[in-house]
Amino acid sequence: MTREYTVISTDDHIIESGDLFGGRLPAAFADRTPWFESTDEIAAWHIPGIEQPIEMSGLSTAAGQKVEEFSPKSKTMDAMRPGCYDSAERLKDMDADGVDAHVCFPTLPGLAGDKFVALEDRDYALALIRAYNDWLVEVWNAPDPERLFGAAILPLWDGEASGAEVRRVAERGLRCISLPSTPGGIPGVDHYPKDSWNPVWEAMSDTGLPAEIHIVSGRNDTSALANMGVGSEIFVCLAPSTNMATCATLIFSGILERYPALKFISAESGIGWLPYFIERIDYTHRKHQFWTRSSIHTAPSELFRRSIFANFISDKAGVEARHLIGIENIMLGTDYPHTDSSWPDTQRVIKEQMGDIPDDERYAICAGNATRVFNL
Amino acid sequence: MTREYTVISTDDHIIESGDLFGGRLPAAFADRTPWFESTDEIAAWHIPGIEQPIEMSGLSTAAGQKVEEFSPKSKTMDAMRPGCYDSAERLKDMDADGVDAHVCFPTLPGLAGDKFVALEDRDYALALIRAYNDWLVEVWNAPDPERLFGAAILPLWDGEASGAEVRRVAERGLRCISLPSTPGGIPGVDHYPKDSWNPVWEAMSDTGLPAEIHIVSGRNDTSALANMGVGSEIFVCLAPSTNMATCATLIFSGILERYPALKFISAESGIGWLPYFIERIDYTHRKHQFWTRSSIHTAPSELFRRSIFANFISDKAGVEARHLIGIENIMLGTDYPHTDSSWPDTQRVIKEQMGDIPDDERYAICAGNATRVFNL
Numbered sequence: 069m070t071r072e073y074t075v076i077s078t079d080d081h082i083i084e085s086g087d088l089f090g091g092r093l094p095a096a097f098a099d100r101t102p103w104f105e106s107t108d109e110i111a112a113w114h115i116p117g118i119e120q121p122i123e124m125s126g127l128s129t130a131a132g133q134k135v136e137e138f139s140p141k142s143k144t145m146d147a148m149r150p151g152c153y154d155s156a157e158r159l160k161d162m163d164a165d166g167v168d169a170h171v172c173f174p175t176l177p178g179l180a181g182d183k184f185v186a187l188e189d190r191d192y193a194l195a196l197i198r199a200y201n202d203w204l205v206e207v208w209n210a211p212d213p214e215r216l217f218g219a220a221i222l223p224l225w226d227g228e229a230s231g232a233e234v235r236r237v238a239e240r241g242l243r244c245i246s247l248p249s250t251p252g253g254i255p256g257v258d259h260y261p262k263d264s265w266n267p268v269w270e271a272m273s274d275t276g277l278p279a280e281i282h283i284v285s286g287r288n289d290t291s292a293l294a295n296m297g298v299g300s301e302i303f304v305c306l307a308p309s310t311n312m313a314t315c316a317t318l319i320f321s322g323i324l325e326r327y328p329a330l331k332f333i334s335a336e337s338g339i340g341w342l343p344y345f346i347e348r349i350d351y352t353h354r355k356h357q358f359w360t361r362s363s364i365h366t367a368p369s370e371l372f373r374r375s376i377f378a379n380f381i382s383d384k385a386g387v388e389a390r391h392l393i394g395i396e397n398i399m400l401g402t403d404y405p406h407t408d409s410s411w412p413d414t415q416r417v418i419k420e421q422m423g424d425i426p427d428d429e430r431y432a433i434c435a436g437n438a439t440r441v442f443n444l
Numbered sequence: 445m446t447r448e449y450t451v452i453s454t455d456d457h458i459i460e461s462g463d464l465f466g467g468r469l470p471a472a473f474a475d476r477t478p479w480f481e482s483t484d485e486i487a488a489w490h491i492p493g494i495e496q497p498i499e500m501s502g503l504s505t506a507a508g509q510k511v512e513e514f515s516p517k518s519k520t521m522d523a524m525r526p527g528c529y530d531s532a533e534r535l536k537d538m539d540a541d542g543v544d545a546h547v548c549f550p551t552l553p554g555l556a557g558d559k560f561v562a563l564e565d566r567d568y569a570l571a572l573i574r575a576y577n578d579w580l581v582e583v584w585n586a587p588d589p590e591r592l593f594g595a596a597i598l599p600l601w602d603g604e605a606s607g608a609e610v611r612r613v614a615e616r617g618l619r620c621i622s623l624p625s626t627p628g629g630i631p632g633v634d635h636y637p638k639d640s641w642n643p644v645w646e647a648m649s650d651t652g653l654p655a656e657i658h659i660v661s662g663r664n665d666t667s668a669l670a671n672m673g674v675g676s677e678i679f680v681c682l683a684p685s686t687n688m689a690t691c692a693t694l695i696f697s698g699i700l701e702r703y704p705a706l707k708f709i710s711a712e713s714g715i716g717w718l719p720y721f722i723e724r725i726d727y728t729h730r731k732h733q734f735w736t737r738s739s740i741h742t743a744p745s746e747l748f749r750r751s752i753f754a755n756f757i758s759d760k761a762g763v764e765a766r767h768l769i770g771i772e773n774i775m776l777g778t779d780y781p782h783t784d785s786s787w788p789d790t791q792r793v794i795k796e797q798m799g800d801i802p803d804d805e806r807y808a809i810c811a812g813n814a815t816r817v818f819n820l
Contacts, residue, residue: 127735138735261675299637301736302696305728306689309717313682320678340723341685343761344716351758352681355783359503359514360677382727385719385768392761407731 071214073168075414076438078280078379079335079401080170082208082218083129083152085111085145088176092199097192111145113176115196117187124148128175131161131405138407152405156211166415167402168435171217171280171442172208173246173335174200179285180248181221186255194223197233205240217442219246219280222268225256231267238275243442244333245272247279248286249314257286260314261321269327278331278377278441283311311337312345315376319349322363324371331441334378336401336408339386342393346372373397377441381410387421390429398433399441447590449544451790452814454656454755455711455777456546458584458594459505459528461487461521464552468575473568487521489552491572493563500524504551507537507781514783528781532587542791543778544811547593547656547818548584549622549711550576555661556624557597562631570599573609581616593818595622595656598644601632607643614651619818620709621648623655624662625690633662636690637697645703654707654753654817659687687713688721691752695725698739700747707817710754712777712784715762718769722748749773753817757786763797766805774809775817 089101100116112121123142130138131149145153151161162170177184177200184200187193204218220237222230222245234245247268252259272279284307311334318324318332349368356362364371373394379401380386390398400418403409410417422430438444465477476492488497499518506514507525521529527537538546553560553576560576563569580594596613598606598621610621623644628635648655660683687710694700694708725744732738740747749770755777756762766774776794779785786793798806814820 135731136734138732140735299696299736299739301728301732301738302689302692304732304736305692305696305725308724309685309688309720312685313678316678316681320675320681338720338724340720341717343765344685344714344720344759347716347759347761348684348714349681352677355511356514356677356680358512359516359783360675360680362677363675383720383723385723385765388768389719389761389765392764407735 071168071444073435073439073444075167075400075418076169076171076435076442076444077167077402077404077414078171078333078399078438079282079381080172080404081128081175081406082172083124083148083405084113084174084176085153088203088207089196089199092202093195097195100192102196106145108144108146111143115183117189117192118183122176122183127407129405130407131409131411135407149405155208155216158404159212159215161404161411162215165402165404165410165412169215169217169438170402170404171219171244171333173219173280173282174221177221179282180246181224182248182254182286184221185224185257190223190225194229197221197223198236201233201237201240201242204242205237209242213241214444217243219244221246224248224251224254227264227267231271234268234271234277235275238271238277242277243444244277245279246285247281247332249281249283249311250286254286260317260323265323269323269330272331273327273329276329276443278333280333280335281311281314282335283307283337308336308338309341311378312341315345315372316349318376319368319371320362320364324375325364325366328374330375332376333399333441334376336381336403337378338383339378339380339393339398340383340389342378342386342397343389346393377437381408382417382421384421387425390425390433395429395432396437399438400434447544447820449811449815449820451543451776451794452545452547452811452818452820453543453778453780453790454547454709454775454814454818455658455757456548456780457504457551457782458548459500459524459781460489460550460552461529464579464583465572465575468578469571473571476568478572482521484520484522487519491559493565493568494559498552498559503783505781506783507785507787511783525781531584531592534780535588535591537780537787538591541778541780541786541788545591545593545814545820546778546780547595547620549595549656549658550597553597555658556622557600558624558630558662560597561600561633566599566601570605573597573599574612577609577613577616577618580618581613585618589617590820593619595620597622600624600627600630603640603643607647610644610647610653611651614647614653618653619820620653621655622661623657623708625657625659625687626662630662636693636699641699645699645706648707649703649705652705652819654709656709656711657687657690658711659683659713684712684714685717687754688717691721691748692725694752695744695747696738696740700751701740701742704750706751708752709775709817710752712757712779713754714759715754715756715769715774716759716765718754718762718773719765722769753813757784758793758797760797763801763809766801766809771805771808772813775814776810
C-alpha cells in the first residue's frame with residue numbers, strides 16, 4: 069500500500085553524532101576515522117585533516133527554544149532535543165508537529181558536503197563522502213525510509229565521480245542529493261555552467277533524483293554579504309534570497325534547457341521574491357538575449373517552472389502571489405532544528421498562511437508537489 | 445503658480461559631453477581640466493589621473509534602438525540621440541514620452557561619483573566633484589529646473605566634506621544627491637553603518653534632500669555576482685535586486701531609526717521583491733533580534749515605509765502586490781537612455797501595468813510620491 073502524505077517538509081537538518089564512520093571506511097583509512105567527543109562540557113567532531121574540532125552551534129540546535137534563548141554558543145548533547153541527532157526521536161517530534169516526512173540536510177560535512185570536499189586528500193574525502201551516504205541509508209533513514217530522506221553529498225571536485233555517486237545512492241534508495249548554492253566558493257569545485265558538471269546532470273536525469281540546493285551552502289565565507297559590512301541580523305535577513313543567483317545561473321547557463329528532466333529544490337529560500345524573479349528573467353531575456361548572446365532559446369519562465377521548486381517556512385506574500393509563481397513549484401519546509409523553524413507549530417503556520425486557500429492548492433504545496441518531485 | 449506633475453521618472457541618466465569643467469575648477473587645477481574628444485571615430489573623456497579614456501558605452505546610449513541592435517561597443521556622438529547629452533533635446537524626448545520630469549544620474553563620474561572619489565589626489569577629486577555639481581545647476585538642469593533634476597555627487601571619503609556639499613547643492617537648488625549601493629566597494633569609503641556618515645545624514649535631514657541609490661553603483665567590480673561565474677544575461681537579471689542588501693543595511697544598522705527624516709530612493713531596483721522583503725525584515729527582527737543584539741527598536745517595516753522608496757520600469761508583480769509594499773513607497777523610472785528604458789513607450793507601459801488600478805493609486809506611483817519626496 070502506498071503511503072499517503074499530508075505534510076512533507078523539504079528543508080530540515082541532521083545533527084550528526086556517535087560512531088558514524090566506524091566500519092564504513094576502507095581499511096586504508098581506518099586510522100583516520102573521524103570520532104565524536106561528547107562530555108558534560110563539550111560535543112565536537114574530530115576530523116583528521118580539519119584542524120579545528122567541529123562543535124554543535126546553538127543556532128543549529130535550537131528546536132524548542134524561545135527566541136530570547138537563541139545563541140550561537142556551542143552546545144553539549146544534553147542541551148538539545150534528541151530529535152536533533154536521533155532519527156527515531158526525530159519521528160516523534162515530526163508526529164508532534166503533524167509532519168509526515170523530513171528531507172534532511174547534512175551538517176557535519178557542510179550542507180552540501182563542502183567541508184569534506186575541501187579536504188586536501190581527495191581519496192580520503194571520497195571515502196568520507198561515501199561512508200556518510202551509507203550512514204544515511206543504514207542509520208539515519210533506517211527507522212522509517214518512507215518518512216526520513218537524508219540528502220546525499222557528492223565528491224564535487226570530480227564530475228564523473230559525482231555522477232557515479234548519484235547513481236550509487238539512487239540504487240541504495242536515497243531520495244535526493246544536496247548541491248551547493250555557490251559551488252565556485254569551494255576550493256577546486258567548478259561553477260555550474262562548466263561542462264565538468266554534465267555527468268551529474270546526466271545521472272540526475274537518468275535516476276530521477278532531485279537536487280536540493282540550500283541557501284548559503286558551499287561558500288566558505290560570506291564574502292558577497294560581507295562586502296556590505298553587514299552584521300548578523302542583516303545576514304539572516306538576506307540569506308534566503310541569495311538563492312536567486314543560483315536559480316538564474318541554472319536557467320541562463322542553459323543547463324535546464326539541455327537537461328529537461330532535472331529537478332532542483334531551492335531550499336529555505338522563501339518564495340515571495342519569485343513572482344518578481346520570474347517576470348524579471350523573461351524581461352531580461354526578451355531585452356538582452358541578442359547582445360549577451362544568450363545560451364538559451366526557451367522562455368526562462370518555462371525552464372523555471374519545469375525544473376525549479378522552492379520551499380518556504382513562513383511567507384505570506386509568496387502564498388498570496390502563488391499563481392504568479394505556479395502552484396506546482398511551491399513546497400513547505402520546517403527547518404527543524406534551526407532557529408527559523410516552524411516546529412512545533414507547523415500546523416498553526418499552515419493554517420495562518422494557507423487557511424484561506426483552496427484545499428487542492430494547499431495540498432499541492434504541503435505534500436503533493438514533493439510527492440511527485442521526490443518520486444514517493 | 446505651482447507646476448502640476450503627471451509623470452515623474454526618478455531614474456534616468458546623463459551622458460556628459462563638451463566643455464563641462466572649463467572655468468569651473470580652481471586655478472590650481474586648470475592644467476588638469478578634463479577634456480572631451482569627439483570625432484567621427486571616437487567619443488571619449490580624458491581625465492588626468494584616470495589612465496584609460498572613458499568612452500561612451502553602447503548600452504548606456506541605447507535610447508531609440510531595437511533590442512536586436514543593443515551592443516556594449518562604444519559609440520560616437522553622432523550614433524546616439526541628442527537627448528542623451530543635450531538637456532534641451534532631452535526635454536523634447538520627455539515630451540514625446542509624456543514624461544514631465546527626469547531625475548538624472550551622472551555617468552562620467554560613475555553613478556554615485558565613485559570614479560572621481562577613487563582618484564588619488566583628493567583635493568583634485570573634490571574640485572571635480574564640486575565643478576560637476578555646479579555644471580548640473582548651470583548647464584544640465586538650466587533649460588528647465590522644474591523638469592530636470594540632476595543628482596549631485598559627494599566626496600564620499602570624507603563625511604564632513606560630504607555633508608557640507610549636500611548643504612551647498614541644496615542651497616544651489618539641486619533636488620537630490622546620488623549615493624552608492626555599495627560604498628564599501630570604493631577605495632577609502634566607509635560602509636553606511638560607520639559613524640563617519642553621520643554628517644551626511646544630518647545634512648540630508650536638515651535640507652530635506654533625498655538620496656537616490658542606483659543599483660550596482662559604487663562597486664569597482666561585480667565581485668559578488670562574479671562569484672557565481674555568471675555571464676552578462678545573469679548579471680542583468682540579478683542587478684536590480686542587489687539593492688535588497690543596501691535597504692537591509694540602512695534598516696538594520698539603525699541609521700533610519702536615528703535619522704527619521706532621511707529619504708532614500710532605491711533606483712532601478714524594481715519593486716516586485718519588496719512584499720517578500722518587507723515580510724522578511726520583520727520576521728528576521730522578531731526571531732533574531734536577541735542573539736544578534738539588534739541595533740533597532742522599531743519594527744523594520746515601519747522604518748522602511750517611513751524612509752525608503754523604490755522605483756520600477758516594468759514590474760507587474762510589484763504593481764499587483766502594491767498594497768503589501770505601501771502605495772506611498774513606489775515610484776516610476778524610465779531609465780532613459782539605457783537598454784532597459786521604457787522610452788518612448790512609457791505611456792503604453794503605464795497603461796499596461798497600471799491601467800486597471802484606481803486613479804489615485806496610479807497618480808501616487810507616477811507622480812504624487814515623487815512630488816512629495818523631492819519637495820517639488
